[in-house]
Amino acid sequence: xxxxxxxxxxxxxxxxxxxxxxxxxxxxxxxxxxxxxxxxxxxxxxxxxxxxxxxxxxxxxxxxxxxxxxxxxxxxxxxxxxxxxxxxxxxxxxxxxxxxxxxxxxxxxxxxxxxxxxxxxxxxxxxxxxxxxxxxxxxxxxxxxxxxxxxxxxxxxxxxxxxxxxxxxxxxxxxxxxxxxxxxxxxxxxxxxxxxxxxxxxxxxxxxxxxxxxxxxxxxxxxxxxxxxxxxxxxxxxxxxxxxxxxxxxxxxxxxxxxxxxxxxxxxxxxxxxxxxxxxxxxxxxxxxxxxxxxxxxxxxxxxxxxxxxxxxxxxxxxxxxxxxxxxxxxxxxxxxxxxxxxxxxxxxxxxxxxxxxxxxxxxxxxxxxxxxxxxxxxxxxxxxxxxxxxxxxxxxxxxxxxxxxxxxxxxxxxxxxxxxxxxxxxxxxxxxxxxxxxxxxxxxxxxxxxxxxxxxxxxxxxxxxxxxxx
Amino acid sequence: xxxxxxxxxxxxxxxxxxxxxxxxxxxxxxxxxxxxxxxxxxxxxxxxxxxxxxxxxxxxxxxxxxxxxxxxxxxxxxxxxxxxxxxxxxxxxxxxxxxxxxxxxxxxxxxxxxxxxxxxxxxxxxxxxxxxxxxxxxxxxxxxxxxxxxxxxxxxxxxxxxxxxxxxxxxxxxxxxxxxxxxxxxxxxxxxxxxxxxxxxxxxxxxxxxxxxxxxxxxxxxxxxxxxxxxxxxxxxxxxxxxxxxxxxxxxxxxxxxxxxxxxxxxxxxxxxxxxxxxxxxxxxxxxxxxxxxxxxxxxxxxxxxxxxxxxxxxxxxxxxxxxxxxxxxxxxxxxxxxxxxxxxxxxxxxxxxxxxxxxxxxxxxxxxxxxxxxxxxxxxxxxxxxxxxxxxxxxxxxxxxxxxxxxxxxxxxxxxxxxxxxxxxxxxxxxxxxxxxxxxxxxxxxxxxxxxxxxxxxxxxxxxxxxxxx
Numbered sequence: 030x031x032x033x034x035x036x037x038x039x040x041x042x043x044x045x046x047x048x049x050x051x052x053x054x055x056x057x058x059x060x061x062x063x064x065x066x067x068x069x070x071x072x073x074x075x076x077x078x079x080x081x082x083x084x085x086x087x088x089x090x091x092x093x094x095x096x097x098x099x100x101x102x103x104x105x106x107x108x109x110x111x112x113x114x115x116x117x118x119x120x121x122x123x124x125x126x127x128x129x130x131x132x133x134x135x136x137x138x139x140x141x142x143x144x145x146x147x148x149x150x151x152x153x154x155x156x157x158x159x160x161x162x163x164x165x166x167x168x169x170x171x172x173x174x175x176x177x178x179x180x181x182x183x184x185x186x187x188x189x190x191x192x193x194x195x196x197x198x199x200x201x202x203x204x205x206x207x208x209x210x211x212x213x214x215x216x217x218x219x220x221x222x223x224x225x226x227x228x229x230x231x232x233x234x235x236x237x238x239x240x241x242x243x244x245x246x247x248x249x250x251x252x253x254x255x256x257x258x259x260x261x262x263x264x265x266x267x268x269x270x271x272x273x274x275x276x277x278x279x280x281x282x283x284x285x286x287x288x289x290x291x292x293x294x295x296x297x298x299x300x301x302x303x304x305x306x307x308x309x310x311x312x313x314x315x316x317x318x319x320x321x322x323x324x325x326x327x328x329x330x331x332x333x334x335x336x337x338x339x340x341x342x343x344x345x346x347x348x349x350x351x352x353x354x355x356x357x358x359x360x361x362x363x364x365x366x367x368x369x370x371x372x373x374x375x376x377x378x379x380x381x382x383x384x385x386x387x388x389x390x391x392x393x394x395x396x397x398x399x400x401x402x403x404x405x406x407x408x409x410x411x412x413x414x415x416x417x418x419x420x421x422x423x424x425x426x427x428x429x430x431x432x433x434x435x436x437x438x439x440x441x442x443x444x445x446x447x448x449x450x451x452x453x454x455x456x457x458x459x460x461x462x463x464x465x466x467x468x469x470x471x472x473x474x475x476x477x478x479x480x481x482x483x484x485x486x487x488x489x490x491x492x493x494x495x496x497x498x499x500x
Numbered sequence: 501x502x503x504x505x506x507x508x509x510x511x512x513x514x515x516x517x518x519x520x521x522x523x524x525x526x527x528x529x530x531x532x533x534x535x536x537x538x539x540x541x542x543x544x545x546x547x548x549x550x551x552x553x554x555x556x557x558x559x560x561x562x563x564x565x566x567x568x569x570x571x572x573x574x575x576x577x578x579x580x581x582x583x584x585x586x587x588x589x590x591x592x593x594x595x596x597x598x599x600x601x602x603x604x605x606x607x608x609x610x611x612x613x614x615x616x617x618x619x620x621x622x623x624x625x626x627x628x629x630x631x632x633x634x635x636x637x638x639x640x641x642x643x644x645x646x647x648x649x650x651x652x653x654x655x656x657x658x659x660x661x662x663x664x665x666x667x668x669x670x671x672x673x674x675x676x677x678x679x680x681x682x683x684x685x686x687x688x689x690x691x692x693x694x695x696x697x698x699x700x701x702x703x704x705x706x707x708x709x710x711x712x713x714x715x716x717x718x719x720x721x722x723x724x725x726x727x728x729x730x731x732x733x734x735x736x737x738x739x740x741x742x743x744x745x746x747x748x749x750x751x752x753x754x755x756x757x758x759x760x761x762x763x764x765x766x767x768x769x770x771x772x773x774x775x776x777x778x779x780x781x782x783x784x785x786x787x788x789x790x791x792x793x794x795x796x797x798x799x800x801x802x803x804x805x806x807x808x809x810x811x812x813x814x815x816x817x818x819x820x821x822x823x824x825x826x827x828x829x830x831x832x833x834x835x836x837x838x839x840x841x842x843x844x845x846x847x848x849x850x851x852x853x854x855x856x857x858x859x860x861x862x863x864x865x866x867x868x869x870x871x872x873x874x875x876x877x878x879x880x881x882x883x884x885x886x887x888x889x890x891x892x893x894x895x896x897x898x899x900x901x902x903x904x905x906x907x908x909x910x911x912x913x914x915x916x917x918x919x920x921x922x923x924x925x926x927x928x929x930x931x932x933x934x935x936x937x938x939x940x941x942x943x944x945x946x947x948x949x950x951x952x953x954x955x956x957x958x959x960x961x962x963x964x965x966x967x968x969x970x971x
Contacts, residue, residue: 065913142932146955149917152918254729258726258729262943263950445967446535446624450967450970453969453970455970455971465613466615466617471623475732477734479964480966481617491950495920495938495940496919496920496922497922499922
């Protein structure tokens with residue numbers, strides 16, 4: 030296995046070997062050796078590991094960001110070398126803080142009955158599988174799930190994403206050095222580069238594996254979640270969504286162009302490859318919707334083609350455009366692969382509400398890449414109907430003016446049960462790492478509406494078990 | 501459908517009709533009408549409903565307890581009319597307290613990023629399915645899951661257990677009166693008496709159903725959990741276990757008889773029909789194990805036959821005894837159905853460690869009823885091996901003396917990842933309703949090691965979703 034440079038389509042960097050089932054099972058067995066050490070270590074020791082890891086990363090900031098740029102075609106600066114890099118080291122330090130202050134524990138005492146309860150580690154490894162689009166901040170060996178799993182004192186078995194194998198190997202070298210310097214068992218963190226899908230599912234049956242932290246596609250997430258569910262092992266799966274924007278009629282009429290500008294900027298961020306991309310904007314009032322579509326079309330037609338992360342994202346995006354076309358949408362601009370490597374034109378789809386009602390699945394399916402859809406809705410009542418018909422989403426935005434107060438309240442009332450994060454006026458891209466963040470949402474956005482993948486200490490609780498000691 | 505008097509095997513009380521799939525789906529649809537009302541009601545209004553319900557139950561204490569006694573053969577006093585009754589009204593009042601103090605919410609604020617997050621209701625009904633063995637305190641319409649679901653402001657669709665249909669109907673009449681007096685929508689709490697298994701599974705696909713709260717057998721729980729898992733809907737399933745007791749060598753030698761007495765008392769509590777029954781006791785040292793077995797055999801041989809809750813429990817118990825016999829266990833006393841109704845003899849099985857290693861599944865399978873197994877283990881090292889080989893359990897007990905400090909520490913280190921509640925010296929029957937309780941545990945004891953079914957506010961979090969509001 031080799032990485033591919035998305036800008037050229039050419040192989041890049043070292044060769045990596047996939048893992049056999051026996052090797053995976055050996056990793057699971059070995060992880061058990063680290064369980065007690067991590068559970069019983071002084072908090073400062075495990076925190077020190079993460080803080081040292083963050084410092085080592087900062088010492089190699091340029092090299093890591095450069096490599097990630099080559100493998101993903103994401104901008105070197107400020108995206109990789111600053112924004113995502115700082116997010117990554119911040120998350121590691123937040124996890125270290127959790128280990129020092131034990132804020133994830135949920136301690137309860139009952140002297141009368143002789144009971145003490147607290148969250149403890151799971152007793153086995155968390156398998157961390159990161160996505161293509163955040164080579165550092167969601168990487169299985171440095172990202173949010175990794176940090177949360179270690180914060181709750183679990184060993185980690187990370188799987189590299191095929192889109193950034195070299196970056197992952199480089200991160201892991203720093204991780205392993207920090208782990209060893211902190212005198213933690215080497216099986217506290219292990220890495221593999223790939224495996225057969227059926228071997229990956231079989232890994233969860235091993236006694237040494239206790240949970241899954243997954244970010245990626247609905248198909249892969251659902252398969253791994255099913256394997257965990259059958260075994261009663263917690264699976265944290267962040268999957269798919271379109272994070273719709275709902276624009277009420279007065280706001281739409283008053284500021285169609287400004288709303289279009291904010292939306293297209295958000296759609297294009299990260300090349301449209303954010304899980305929080307607002308893929309669909311529902312605009313109340315057909316005249317205002319036409320203005321939003323016209324302005325968005327101008328902006329997207331002017332924007333440069335995007336180098337997508339992987340070839341499979343390009344193939345999937347082309348399929349999505351085609352299925353929108355078949356469903357009756359007008360492709361107002363873009364729609365095609367272009368040039369060398371994995372380039373694709375910024376693309377706008379436009380449809381009226383009737384079409385979307387007829388082919389809801391096609392319109393509400395997530396597509397990574399620079400594609401957005403404007404839906405012209407008859408009025409505010411129909412806007413609410415679209416909210417009611419929504420599947421679970423990571424996020425949704427409501428844009429409304431003072432004269433839209435009633436419909437805004439109705440939309441909030443409906444959407445609070447549909448999404449993990451409900452935004453007033455703001456576009457959903459940009460997920461602050463904060464204890465008050467919820468990066469989650471009902472199925473199929475994630476596998477469980479009760480949790481968040483971003484924001485400690487809550488994110489650590491995904492990888493914990495409850496324990497009461499009596500007497 | 502009619503209930504059966506377990507003491508006589510004769511039908512008892514009114515006839516009840518099972519529910520068709522269309523009727524179930526209509527209940528799910530109707531539940532949606534109560535979602536906003538419960539989510540937005542003043543906490544005092546919903547709390548008032550529960551407090552009024554508790555008061556109405558207390559006004560009918562004797563009638564309810566008498567009916568429950570007839571349907572279950574559990575002792576009228578103190579078990580039903582006092583202990584279980586008071587537990588039930590206490591749980592309802594604890595849930596009311598949660599609704600007043602909002603202690604289940606996990607509020608987090610981040611002014612810098614304009615974020616507020618909190619747990620909210622799920623946006624649909626919780627289907628509450630209670631077990632045979634607690635006609636009041638775990639009943640779908642009055643028990644712990646009911647209280648937790650309402651504490652988190654969700655509508656409830658309860659299913660009656662066939663073992664106590666009349667008691668459930670009587671509880672529901674009080675519930676409905678209190679619900680109506682509190683001016684909550686009638687679909688806030690709905691009840692059905694039975695349905696075809698496939699219709700029950702299909703219920704979870706309805707938009708109006710958001711979660712499951714189940715207590716019962718592993719087979720039924722696993723089937724319903726799988727239906728929920730595939731839909732990404734939370735399933736709280738309390739299933740099976742043997743809640744083993746581990747006796748270290750010095751303690752065993754010093755106090756075999758006292759330990760045997762405490763154990764047999766716990767095995768016989770509730771006719772052995774508690775999910776926390778310590779079904780297996782592992783005794784380190786063969787001489788001490790023989791003393792425990794001899795003393796336990798005397799106590800169980802003297803005890804009166806138990807009237808079991810249902811015919812299926814009697815059938816299952818007879819099968820369990822037979823499979824222990826086939827696996828090589830010695831049935832030291834009892835082992836047979838006896839007399840009229842669903843009576844069964846208190847039964848002791850005795851085996852040495854070698855037999856258990858050869859037929860672990862037979863020895864570690866839960867069996868409701870007055871059956872306990874003494875396992876003679878070679879020594880403390882082998883005791884630890886049995887702990888390591890354990891499946892997930894609700895509870896485990898370690899009994900050890902000062903000279904057993906090392907093995908006790910090792911057992912605690914192993915068992916903390918295997919059980920929800922780890923007891924020092926105490927037998928596991930008797931689950932205090934306390935914020936510091938964990939009535940949970942890794943699969944297959946429950947479906948998810950992160951939660952507890954007893955103890956508010958934690959138990960309410962099972963039936964919540966995380967929501968962040970931004971801007």
